[in-house]
Amino acid sequence: MKKTILSIFVIGVCAGCHEQFLEEKSYSQISVENSFKTEEDAIMAVNAAYSLLAGETYYDNTYMLMADGPSDMMLTEWNNPLDNYNNLNNTDDNVKTFWNAAWKVNAQTNLVMERVPAIDMDPVVKNRVLGEASFIRALNYFHLVRFFGNIPLITKTTTNVDEMLVEQVPSDKIYEQIITDLEFACENLPDAYEGADVGRATRWAAKSLLAKVYLTMAGYREDPLTGELIKGDSKYYKNTADLCLEVIQSGLFDLFENFADIYEDENENLVEDIFSIQYLDGAGGYSGGVGTTKTPRFVPKGSKLAAVEWKTYAVEKLFYENFPDDDRKAATFLVSYLDENDALVTMPSAILPYPFVRKFLSDIHEGSDKQYKAVDGKDYGDNYIVLRYADVLLMYSEALNELYGPSYNNGTVENTLYGINRVRTRAGSKAYTVADCNDDPDMLRTMILDERCWELCFEGHGWFDYVRHGVLVERLLVAGRATNVAQHNYLMPIPFSARQTNPLLKQNYGY
Amino acid sequence: MRTGILNCFLVICVFLSITSGLFAQPQERTITGKVVLNDLSEPAVGAVVQEKGTNNALATSTGGQFSLKVSNTPATLVVSYMGYKTQEVVVKGGSVEVVLEEDSQSLDEVVVVAYGTMKKSDLTGSVASVSAEEINSMPVSSLDKALQGRVPGVSVKTASASPGGSMEVVIRGGNSLMSGLDPLYVIDGFPVDKSYMNSFSPDDVASIEVLKDASATALYGSRASNGVVLITTKKGRKGRTKVEYSNYFNFQFVPKDLNLLNGSEFAMIYNEYLENTGLDPVYVGDNRYFPAPEEIGEGTNWFDQITRMGFAQNHQLTVSGGSDKVNYMLSANYNNHEGVIIGGDFNRISLRSNTDYKVNKWLTISNNFSFGRTDRSGSGDNTDFDTTNGTIANMIKMSPALPVYDINGNYMQNNFPGANSLENPVAIAKEIDQSNVIDNMIENLSIVITPYKGFTFTSRLGINVKNNRNDNYTPRTTVSGSNTNGSASISVGSYTSIINENILTYDSDFRDKRHRLSLMAGYSIQKEVNKTAGLSASNFPSDFFLTNNMGAATEHDPGSSWKTASQLVSYLGRINYVFDDRYLLTLTGRADGSSRFAEGHKWGFFPSAAVAWNMKNESFLKDVGPISNLKLRLSWGMTGNQNIGLYKSMSLLAINKYVFGNSVVNGIASSVLADPELKWETTSQYNVGIDYGMFNNRLSVTAEYYYKVTNDLLLNQTIPSTSGYSQILTNVGKLQNQGFEFGIRGVALDRNGFRLTLSGSLSLNRNKLLEVNTENGELWMDDIFMKEGYPIGLFRGQDFMGIFKSQQEIDEYVHPETGQKIMPGAKPGDVKYRDVNNDGKISGEDWVILGNSNPDFIWNFGGDFEYKNVMLSFLFIGSQGNSIRNKTKAYYTQVSTMRSNLSRDVLDRWHETKNPDGNFMRLGGTGTMPNVEDGSFVKLQNIRLSYRFRLPKLGIEEIDLFVSAQNVFTITDYSGFDPDINTMSDSNVNFGTDNAAFPNPKVLSAGFSIKF
Incomplete structure (x- = not known):
């Protein structure tokens, strides 16, 4: 009997409660299943979306290559199809990199929107987090739709491989989603942040972006199927003008007195800044940390201006030569600096055969006479400005010009030339009058576009502006930049690898 | 032959x-x-x-x-x-x-099987036994080395010949592309991983059973598809206390060197390389360390500088005995091994205590305890040319024109411009202070209750604790150490596995023992926890501290730590039925529940069935004298492989950082997309076997054929990037292995005190990838090309046709139809490749299969020759038809850009004036010389002469003196150190790569054992 009891006892002790025992528990990595429980989780999840925007495959590098490289302002040193349009095709690595990075951002924002609503947390913070995610998703889709035209519209996460085989939708559908997301963001984001939250997307960032979305919808875009250039509906200029006016009248934004001040570290996130990608100096390096690689990319190799010199980006000489001789010219271009021995190096020379970009070198210390001087820097904290007030002012003029022509004047602010002239006068150029463009909207349109180039060059607008104005091919041909540029270049190719993994995707015209 | x-x-x-x-x-x-x-x-x-x-x-x-x-x-x-x-x-x-005399080969011996023992004659599955004698005939420190060439169907290759280095054991071919190929090791009922092999003494082992077919392995369910190795340690026996001491001493010798250029040849060749590429020669004598070639002479032979005679010693003391109530076995082992490359050492102290206590008629308590401490410093054990501190790699990279020390007596830095390392190999071998200490303990307590006749209930509680600590200090005397002012790292790990098993068996026979029935049912539960932590620092005030005062450094990396855990719950059962000793049936089943999979996919069932026909016991064979055993076996079963790593079915989040308000904040981003449907790879295996014995089993033969298909193969599937991810680990592929094994053993001579026993085996395995998920059915992993319908383990590349010896040859190498030059850009001395697809140009589409790392067959042949007290035994092993990618050679024959010292083959390089008939490509030319080689070999693995005698009057039961030699000679065309190599043993698809392999030494041994 004793034996039987003992046997049963031992068996009994061990069996039972398997479900609990077999639960897979992760200790060193958080899983989706055990995250999204608290307010902190929600905030960290949306932080990650910002962080993905900040990565090297996005704003830190690849975005610049995509948005500035194919304009006639930026020069990349190597034989880069995104610079010279030679053999720009579906196997381009940078295009693929951006495509993948952008969809990663989209997946993260979708994850936030799916999981955060169920979290028990402060409703104000919850709506803010959802607003931020909406803003980022819209910003990201705005880039995707402008680069690639018709793309899949994905607003849900899935682990089912079959569900991942999604067809493209017409770009109008994407714009609808962008507008929906931005309107939600406008409603739910605060006017501004304080302290440890400075840098998050605000209502005004959403409004400014929405203004730009409408402006783009009203402008030119290529039909991905036929390659035809189509002009959008002009009614959207009204939306742009109204939104820009709201931003202007909010009283929260202004221009710095000096153009060069925009890029100073201490001026980050101040009045002219509407939305920026945030980087921090000296906090763990530019690789994998929170510093940017942008700075060293603009440093001429061999200049010893910085510890790391990548010389990725320089300036097209013609752009420099045609640049108006105002305050912006000196602040924008690096044409001389002091070397280690305090000897002056000037363009043209072996290290400086053409100008480099000076705007973003604020992390590199300046010597006497405002000459950049060789220093030993490690990592860099320059923010990437996505939206700034000058951009809004120029969009305002552009929209009013399209709506009412150059002579529209309904007060000091509500007139066509208000925006462009604020930008010009701050830069030390004289204000335009209606006579300067012969009251010709076409002429003013070109003048505004030129102003945008001078004001916003290398800040991720160039290619988009040319596309919106429908002047990409003509501008690049005139500049002698790219003899191979063609009509189909108004869109980028859908990457080869993307179409391999999803055969439903149709290639854009001409690629 | x-x-x-x-x-x-x-x-x-x-x-x-x-x-x-x-x-x-x-x-x-x-x-x-x-x-x-x-x-x-x-x-x-x-x-x-x-x-x-x-x-x-x-x-x-x-x-x-x-x-x-x-x-x-x-x-x-x-x-x-x-x-x-x-x-x-x-x-x-x-x-x-x-x-x-003890005999593990006798037919009716009891063999250990999954969760029990069985008479050998009752076996229906494929189980191969290796005796203690066979294991102990090789003076090696770990059991897996002793398994080489002992079991048909088991491929044992050297992953590293360094002290304490690991072996690659693959049973009946690989069943997986991404989950491990190691068999499951079970020691005295306790499942352990491969790393345990170093932690105990092979002298402790009483027997090894290798379970090969699904009937034998399926009781281990989700861990069984790579086969199972059951290890049983010695036990005490009733009788007086016996004491046995044994030892061996090994002297190890470097087999050969790589035949690289000497100092003056190297300087001459490098000068020519520079001239060929339009640069000025540097060895012109204007600098102490760049003398003119003729001034250098032999220079330094770096291989000689980093090698030494290796030495190993092993001491084992075993005490055993027993009474009616208790039996016990206690053993202690000390093993010390200094390898042939300076700095590579291995030390082990291990203890074992096996005790059985018979409390009363129906209750026995058993306790198995073992502890092993190993300390290994693995200098020389690198398998990569890209890392900076591999001894072999740096030996090849170092300029032979340099002395070991500079004029100040410091280690000479490498000044060879092409090398990507400045390290001096002697400094690496002698100066880096490294040790990896592992304490491995297993405590296994079981109670056996026999409540009623025929019933046995066994309950076991076991724990395995493994703690390791890895210390590494790189001092200023090395280049990397001088750059960092000394750098130190410490990593620690702690692994715990707890298992509880409860097994009930019932044995019965009825109707005059014509029916025998044996039933087993069991339940098992296991939990494993693994924790690691690490820290590293640099910039030390002095080299004094080593890793003993990390606080003395001024630069500290953020520490790291990690924890993982997994659980397994299983129900298992077996039915054995024997009718009239003629018809045998075995049915097994195991249901495994594993934490590694998501809800709804945790449980898997692994059944098997086997029948056997003992024909010898049929009336028509009973009296056929010469046939002493004839048995046919047939089995089928399914086994799994849960070695997929942990948390693979969980979508994990990664910490990424961002900035708000000028301070750093954390973000958590989705980083891995997991397939919640993920499940184990399942292998179905069929096995047909025949056991044949003649002349009272003086001659015995076993032949087997198996066919396996692995379904639900785990692969990373590329997915649309619009999902935000690029790949997902999922069950999509299909793989097949089939093979044939033949083993024979016989007493060839037994007369007048002479006895000669010969044995041999032959195994062949053919694998084939049946299905992968890529668009074109092709796949690359670990340098291996795979394609549906082809075997796994193919080396692929351009087809080498020799070199162009003249411009005329280049001009005449044209497409036969178009007349276009196929390699118009080539220059004389460049490598000529075949235009395989005949499209008039050389491209990736011209790649051909250069070799197959799977052998046609592997074999072994051994013998024991006994005469009175003298015994001579030998073992040959061999492999036929396999290719090896010799990456070491690829490194030291690369002359398109010179980055290391080179093979002396390069002296036959083509040169327009100096050597227009040269067969080696031009220095600085385009292309690479072939490096996939035939890895077939025949090796005399072991030869041993022993003399055994008794001295009963002194109370000495037996003394055994021996001398032996291992790795005596190898017949092969392979140009590297040894064709018995796979430095990529961690890869599931690469079965033969030599990448900076450790030289496999020749060994002379002597020792004795004495039993009291």
């Missing part, structure tokens, strides 16, 4: 068996005697003494005594006792003492 040997062997066996037993002459007598076991005091109680050819038999009484009336004298008595060699003695009359 080999078949010739086997034929002779068979003829001899047949001849001998016919001529034996021609003695009998009738005369009735009583014979008395005593049967003792191979041991001075132990009588064999219950041994069966039988007059040969009759039914006249009896069992020995207490004290081993017997008294048997025989019909004829001289009579031949057959004495048998389970677990001992059956012995025949010819007796004329009077008293006789028969000493039985």
